Every structure is written in structure tokens, then in C-alpha cells.
Amino acid sequence: MPLVPEIATRVADIAAWRQALHAMPEILYDLPDTAAFVAGKLRAFGCDEVVTGLGRTGVVGLIEGRAGDGRTIALRADMDALPITEETGRPYASTRSGMMHACGHDGHMAMLLGAARHLCETRAFRGRVALVFQPAEEGGAGALAMIEDGLMERFGIEAVYGMHNLPGLAVGRIALRPGPIMAATDEFEVTIRGRASHAALPHEGADPILAGAALVQALQQIAARNVDPLDSLVLSVTRFHSGFARNIIPDEAQLSGTVRSLTAASQDLAERRIGAIAHGIASAHGATATVSYKRNYPVTVNDAREAAFCAAVAAEVCGKTEVDAAAPPLMAAEDFSYMLEARPGAFVFLGNGATAGLHNPGYDFDDAAIPFGASYWVRLVERALGP
Numbered sequence: 509m510p511l512v513p514e515i516a517t518r519v520a521d522i523a524a525w526r527q528a529l530h531a532m533p534e535i536l537y538d539l540p541d542t543a544a545f546v547a548g549k550l551r552a553f554g555c556d557e558v559v560t561g562l563g564r565t566g567v568v569g570l571i572e573g574r575a576g577d578g579r580t581i582a583l584r585a586d587m588d589a590l591p592i593t594e595e596t597g598r599p600y601a602s603t604r605s606g607m608m609h610a611c612g613h614d615g616h617m618a619m620l621l622g623a624a625r626h627l628c629e630t631r632a633f634r635g636r637v638a639l640v641f642q643p644a645e646e647g648g649a650g651a652l653a654m655i656e657d658g659l660m661e662r663f664g665i666e667a668v669y670g671m672h673n674l675p676g677l678a679v680g681r682i683a684l685r686p687g688p689i690m691a692a693t694d695e696f697e698v699t700i701r702g703r704a705s706h707a708a709l710p711h712e713g714a715d716p717i718l719a720g721a722a723l724v725q726a727l728q729q730i731a732a733r734n735v736d737p738l739d740s741l742v743l744s745v746t747r748f749h750s751g752f753a754r755n756i757i758p759d760e761a762q763l764s765g766t767v768r769s770l771t772a773a774s775q776d777l778a779e780r781r782i783g784a785i786a787h788g789i790a791s792a793h794g795a796t797a798t799v800s801y802k803r804n805y806p807v808t809v810n811d812a813r814e815a816a817f818c819a820a821v822a823a824e825v826c827g828k829t830e831v832d833a834a835a836p837p838l839m840a841a842e843d844f845s846y847m848l849e850a851r852p853g854a855f856v857f858l859g860n861g862a863t864a865g866l867h868n869p870g871y872d873f874d875d876a877a878i879p880f881g882a883s884y885w886v887r888l889v890e891r892a893l894g895p
């Protein structure tokens with residue numbers, strides 16, 4: 509029996525928790541009801557320790573194995589929803605206007621709670637497992653806040669494991685890869701300052717729109733001509749603001765966009781080249797440029813050995829043919845990257861079937877994925893901390 513039988517027969521409970529969480533979404537760090545729900549369940553299951561308020565509003569449940577000697581590993585779920593108005597029409601749809609669990613973090617919490625209940629009852633492992641429920645994955649770097657608040661040291665965590673549901677991947681399948689699995693996402697902004705003039709007398713000014721148009725094109729050479737063709741980088745200029753009247757060449761243009769990359773080297777390269785190209789293009793047009801570059805979440809990098817271990821656990825739970833251990837990376841970002849920078853571990857995708865995409869108002873976590881995700885967590889602990 510690949511699924512954990514006690515998980516498979518109690519899916520209805522876990523789905524009920526998921527739907528309760530779905531109905532009461534909260535945003536970023538402001539999670540009073542969600543954190544209380546999670547902490548209440550962890551205490552009711554009999555966790556040896558339940559810590560709240562870590563990284564502002566994070567929750568950690570600690571379960572000791574049958575034998576206390578051994579390593580401590582962490583399993584992580586995220587708790588926050590999104591500022592989106594739900595359009596699923598489900599009976600358990602959001603009761604809070606303008607907030608919605610559109611990324612499936614309700615499912616992530618419920619599956620980890622389902623695993624926690626089973627692990628509290630059976631404790632068929634040595635050492636300890638820390639169940640980490642983090643705030644603010646959606647842009648607030650809640651994982652980093654928990655790390656900075658001493659998460660790893662306080663519980664002696666030696667390895668970390670994460671999971672995200674993935675629409676488009678069939679329910680019952682798990683996909684992962686060693687190395688980079690999700691991208692770093694950075695933002696840049698360039699202001700070009702030229703000199704205003706009458707549209708009929710361009711020679712008396714320095715046109716920032718012409719310089720900006722050249723810059724939009726030139727920035728594409730970073731992906732096309734600077735980054736190793738076997739590496740991946742996507743740079744998109746997504747905003748270009750300038751001008752105010754049809755017959756006046758303005759004095760300023762502002763451009764901004766995002767850079768997504770899969771290695772620290774190409775991330776560094778992109779930051780350097782955007783600066784050099786912007787200054788060079790501006791100067792060639794008799795203008796000047798100021799450039800700001802902001803790094804957001806880093807690349808999510810799976811440890812090769814841990815990824816192989818997680819693929820074996822996934823194969824045990826889902827069946828060998830249902831695991832893709834060499835999946836392509838996603839160019840979106842994930843703040844579990846900070847945990848993987850702090851400790852070795854691996855992040856996997858759990859199939860959510862043919863649902864609407866993540867962050868879509870029509871998206872819903874598929875409860876049919878619960879037995880696979882929760883069983884994966886249980887078996888991972890029992891294999892990693894086996895007797």
C-alpha cells in the first residue's frame with residue numbers, strides 16, 4: 509500500500525480543515541485566525557512543543573520520535589493568502605472580500621497538519637521533526653523572517669523540506685529536480701534624463717523616449733548575448749512611462765521590469781549589465797541614466813542528494829512512474845529558497861490536476877491531492893529519521 513493507510517482513510521478530516529482555512533484567508537504577516545487554527549490543531553494532536561510568534565506570526569510544532577537521539581528535520585508549509593477576489597463559487601469560498609487562498613497554501617497547511625496528527629500518534633522515527641508554518645510567502649519573505657528569528661538554531665534543524673501544489677501536473681504525481689528548481693526574481697528601474705524640446709526642434713533637446721526605446725531593445729542582449737545559452741534568464745521591460753503632450757519631447761523617461769534567473773552568476777551578470785547598458789545607451793543619446801536594482805527571493809536550489817532521497821520517497825508513495833525526478837524548473841520564485849540557503853533539503857511539486865493556474869481567481873486546491881501530499885510528509889520523516 510503506497511499511501512499511508514491511516515492518512516488515506518481520514519482524508520475527509522484533512523479536507524474539512526483545508527476548506528475551513530480556505531474560507532478564512534489572511535494576508536502576509538497578518539494571520540491571527542490562521543495561526544491560531546494551526547497552533548490549536550498542533551496542540552490537540554499532542555506535539556511536544558508548539559511555538560507561536562516566530563518570524564512575527566510563524567508557528568512551529570515539534571514532535572519527538574520514539575527515541576530522542578537522532579537528527580532534527582523540518583517540514584514547511586506556508587499560511588498566507590492573496591489579495592484576490594475569489595470567483596470559484598465553491599460552498600467554502602472566501603468569506604473575506606478581496607482575500608483568497610489562490611495559491612493553495614490552505615492545502616499545504618492541511619496536508620502538513622494531517623501528517624502531524626499521524627506522526628504524533630505513531631512516532632515511528634528517531635530524533636525530532638519540526639513542522640514549520642510560515643507567514644508571508646507571497647512577497648513578504650516570511651521564511652527569511654523565521655530564519656532571522658532563530659528558527660534553525662532554536663530547534664537544531666539540520667535539513668529542510670518544502671512542497672508546492674502545481675496545476676497542470678496530474679493529481680498523484682510529484683515532480684522535482686536536483687539543483688535550481690525555481691528562479692530568483694529581481695526588479696529594476698531606469699530613469700533616463702534628457703532635455704525637453706519642441707517636437708519640431710529635436711536638435712535643441714536630448715530625447716529620453718528615443719533613448720528609452722533603444723534601451724528596451726538593448727536590454728534583450730543580456731539574455732541573448734551575455735548569459736550562457738545553456739543557462740536560463742528572462743528579462744522583461746513591463747513599464748515605460750514618459751511624456752505629457754503630443755508636441756513636446758519630454759525631459760525624462762522611466763522604465764522598469766523584472767529579471768528572473770536560475771543561477772547566482774547570471775543574476776550578478778544581469779545586474780551588472782543592466783547598469784552598463786543603461787548608462788551607455790543614455791550617454792549615446794546625450795542623456796544620463798540612474799539605475800536601481802532590487803533583489804527579491806533568491807534561486808531555490810535543491811541539494812542533489814536530498815532531491816534523490818525525496819524522489820525515492822515520492823516513488824514509494826505515488827509509484828515510480830508517477831514521479832518526474834528531472835522536471836524543468838519554473839521561472840517563478842519561492843521564499844523557501846532562503847531555507848535551502850540555510851540548510852540542505854529539497855522542494856517538490858505536487859500535482860493539482862487540470863485546475864485554474866496559481867494566483868487565478870478561479871483556482872482551487874484539489875482535495876484529491878491530500879492523501880499523496882500528507883503521505884509523502886509522513887514517509888519522508890520515517891525514511892529520513894528511520895529506526
Ligand SMILES: [Zn+2]
Nearest residue numbers: 611646866867
Ligand atoms: Zn503564490
Ligand SMILES: [Zn+2]
Nearest residue numbers: 611613645672
Ligand atoms: Zn504559493
